[in-house]
Amino acid sequence: xxxxxxxxxxxxxxxxxxIEAAEEVIRHAPILPLWEKQFKEDAIVRxxxxxxxxxxxxxxxxxxxxxxxxxxxxxxxxxxxxxxNYRKVVxxxxxxxxxxxxxxxxxxxxxxHRLITFKILPDDQAGEYRLKQVVIRNxxxxxxxxxxxxxxxxxxxxxxxxxxxxxxDKDQIHPVLKAGLAHHELVRIxxxxxxxGRMARSLATLILMLGGYDIRRFFSxxxxxxxxxxxxxxxxxxxxxxxxxxxxxxFVSGASIEFDRVKEKxxxxxxxxxxxxxxxxQQIFLTERQIKLIEYLQEIGYVQNQSFGTIFSDxxxxxxxxxxxxxxxxxxxxxxxxxxxxxxxxx
Numbered sequence: 219x220x221x222x223x224x225x226x227x228x229x230x231x232x233x234x235x236x237i238e239a240a241e242e243v244i245r246h247a248p249i250l251p252l253w254e255k256q257f258k259e260d261a262i263v264r265x266x267x268x269x270x271x272x273x274x275x276x277x278x279x280x281x282x283x284x285x286x287x288x289x290x291x292x293x294x295x296x297x298x299x300x301x302x303n304y305r306k307v308v309x310x311x312x313x314x315x316x317x318x319x320x321x322x323x324x325x326x327x328x329x330x331h332r333l334i335t336f337k338i339l340p341d342d343q344a345g346e347y348r349l350k351q352v353v354i355r356n357x358x359x360x361x362x363x364x365x366x367x368x369x370x371x372x373x374x375x376x377x378x379x380x381x382x383x384x385x386x387d388k389d390q391i392h393p394v395l396k397a398g399l400a401h402h403e404l405v406r407i408x409x410x411x412x413x414x415g416r417m418a419r420s421l422a423t424l425i426l427m428l429g430g431y432d433i434r435r436f437f438s439x440x441x442x443x444x445x446x447x448x449x450x451x452x453x454x455x456x457x458x459x460x461x462x463x464x465x466x467x468x469f470v471s472g473a474s475i476e477f478d479r480v481k482e483k484x485x486x487x488x489x490x491x492x493x494x495x496x497x498x499x500q501q502i503f504l505t506e507r508q509i510k511l512i513e514y515l516q517e518i519g520y521v522q523n524q525s526f527g528t529i530f531s532d533x534x535x536x537x538x539x540x541x542x543x544x545x546x547x548x549x550x551x552x553x554x555x556x557x558x559x560x561x562x563x564x565x
Contacts, residue, residue: 220375220382222399224462233467233474234394237431240474240481244433247484253509257436257483262286265308265423268444269416270300277301299337306333307420312435315427321384322421324376327409330420334413347372348411364458366408375407383425393429397422398469402457419443426473436480442472486516507533507541512550512564520554520561 249257267282275297277285284291285301307330314326332345347369354364367375383400391399401422408414419440426432426439443450449468457465487509504512507530514521514529521529526538542562545551554561 220378220403222403222462223460224395224399224466226395227463227467229467230395230470233470234392236474237394237470237477240477241431241433243481244436244477244484249484249487253487253504254434256506256509257434257480261436261438262305262308264438264441266301266304268438268440269304269419270297272440272444272447272450273300273415275300296338303334303336303338304416306336307416311420311424311427315424315432315435318428322380322424324380327376327380327417327421331410331413331417334416334420335410339412343411347376347409350411352408352411354408363455366406372407372409376409379403379407393426393431394470394473395466396429397425397473398466399462400425401469402454402462402465405454406458431477433477433480436484437476439473439476442476486513504545505541507538508545511538511541511545515551515562515564520563522561523558 263279263283263286266286267277267279270277270282275282277291277293277297281291281293282301285298286305291298310330310333319326328345335344338344349369351368352366353362354366355362379400383396387396401418404418404421405414410417423439427435453465453468510529511521514525521542523535523539526533526535530538542551542553546553546562550565551562552565554563
């Protein structure tokens with residue numbers, strides 16, 4: 219029976235408190251529909267780019283975004299395939315969270331793996347538990363840093379793991395801790411020949427969402443790991459000795475940093491009471507440039523013609539003025555003064 223060993227520390231409790239506070243703000247923040255859509259799309263791009271980059275994918279963030287948008291990109295076919303595959307995984311996780319599925323099954327886990335490794339692994343390895351022993355080596359010196367369980371144990375360990383995941387223990391273990399423990403256990407079992415990291419991160423995200431921490435699908439845990447990949451792998455390896463305390467501190471801290479980052483962005487773009495009254499609940503669509511202008515106005519307080527170049531380096535002054543005129547018509551911005559030194563402010 220899977221029974222993880224760890225101690226709940228003050229560091230974990232403080233990080234969970236930050237997560238709870240951020241989740242509350244994000245859940246109740248009034249956000250314009252187009253902004254909400256763009257937040258979700260941005261989270262998908264970040265999850266896909268960082269989730270594959272962490273595993274050695276060589277595409278840049280803009281290139282990964284172009285792949286997701288169906289544009290032609292010059293790159294290794296494997297890299298392009300990995301990005302497309304992981305997008306489908308992110309979408310599947312989102313669908314399952316929306317359905318509020320009550321348990322994870324082996325069939326579902328294998329389905330995710332097939333998506334992750336489609337056209338990457340041979341058909342007889344995609345979505346199938348590994349049949350041979352593997353080892354994890356240090357990429358610098360080639361030393362074996364971790365030896366996962368032998369393949370004969372994998373089906374049994376996965377059944378134990380899924381039984382543990384599916385237990386109704388909401389009163390005994392916090393969903394954020396459960397997601398962190400699940401992440402590590404999947405990496406430890408290493409059930410597949412390849413794609414185990416992406417599998418572990420995607421299932422941890424799903425467990426968070428099913429536990430009530432979906433924060434409107436605005437977050438991406440992958441970015442935190444990818445920004446310091448060495449620390450991510452070191453923390454995973456440290457926990458392989460059996461005590462998961464330090465790994466959980468790392469995992470929960472990462473989640474709190476990501477949730478807090480999303481909270482700050484949401485607060486910056488949330489409608490204040492006055493704007494909410496003006497809109498009267500109607501749906502207003504803004505372009506990406508207009509959203510950037512609103513962000514700038516909320517941060518700086520005003521914008522003038524001479525500031526346009528600092529906000530948009532490759533857009534003409536006339537184009538920016540047209541965007542501002544449209545914001546004025548929508549009742550979001552007003553003009554103060556009538557010369558070149560006029561200021562534009564939020565209403």
